[in-house]
Amino acid sequence: MKTNAFSKFVIVSMLSVFIFTSCVTEEVTSDVTQVENNVQSGDWIISYFNDSGSDDTNHFSAYTFTFQSDGVLIASSTSNTYNGTWSVTNSDINDDSSSSEDIDFNIFFNLTNNFEELNEDWEIITYSANKVELIHVSGGNGGTDYLTFVKI
Numbered sequence: 001m002k003t004n005a006f007s008k009f010v011i012v013s014m015l016s017v018f019i020f021t022s023c024v025t026e027e028v029t030s031d032v033t034q035v036e037n038n039v040q041s042g043d044w045i046i047s048y049f050n051d052s053g054s055d056d057t058n059h060f061s062a063y064t065f066t067f068q069s070d071g072v073l074i075a076s077s078t079s080n081t082y083n084g085t086w087s088v089t090n091s092d093i094n095d096d097s098s099s100s101e102d103i104d105f106n107i108f109f110n111l112t113n114n115f116e117e118l119n120e121d122w123e124i125i126t127y128s129a130n131k132v133e134l135i136h137v138s139g140g141n142g143g144t145d146y147l148t149f150v151k152i
Contacts, residue, residue: 031103035088038129039067039149047150051117052143059114065149073107075115084109084118091121105134122147 044067046060062077073086084107091102105122109115122134134147 032088032090035103035105035124035127035132038127038151039086039088039132040069041129042151044132044149044151046147048146048148049117050146052138052145056114056117059117064152073109075109082109082111082115084111084115088124089121091123105132117145118147120145 044065045063046057046065049055049057049060060075062079063075064077066074066076067086068074071085071087073084075082075084086108087106089104089106091104103124105124107118107120107122109119120136122136125133125135127133130151132149134149136145136147137143138145
C-alpha cells in the first residue's frame with residue numbers, strides 16, 4: 001500500500017515539474033520571438049551605454065541601428081556603416097542569472113573600435129516595442145555594463 005501511494009506521489013511530482021518546465025519554456029520562447037519582432041521593426045539608437053561606470057553613450061550618438069531578420073546588425077552614420085550580427089537566445093536557466101526566464105541579446109561586431117565594446121551576450125532587463133534595456137556583468141573584471149536601445 002505504501003509503495004502504491006509513493007508511486008502516485010512520484011508520478012504526480014514528475015508531471016508537475018514537466019508542466020511547469022513546459023510553461024516556462026513556452027513563455028521564454030514567446031519572449032524571444034517578441035523581442036526579435038520588436039527590434040526588427042524600425043531603426044534604433046543607443047540612448048545609454050555605460051561601460052563599467054563610464055558613460056560612453058557619445059561613442060554611438062551619430063549611429064542608427066537596424067536589426068535585420070537575417071541576423072545582420074547595421075550601424076550607420078553619415079560617414080560610416082558597420083555590419084555586425086545580432087540574435088536573441090534563450091540562455092541556459094542554470095547560468096549566471098537567478099531568473100528561469102533568462103534571455104540573452106547577443107551582439108557582435110568584428111571591429112577594433114568603439115563597437116567592439118558592444119560585443120557581448122547581454123541579458124535583457126526590460127523590453128517593449130520602443131525600448132530594450134540590457135545588462136552585462138563581466139566575468140573577468142566584475143564590471144557591469146548597461147546598454148539601452150530606443151526606437152526612433
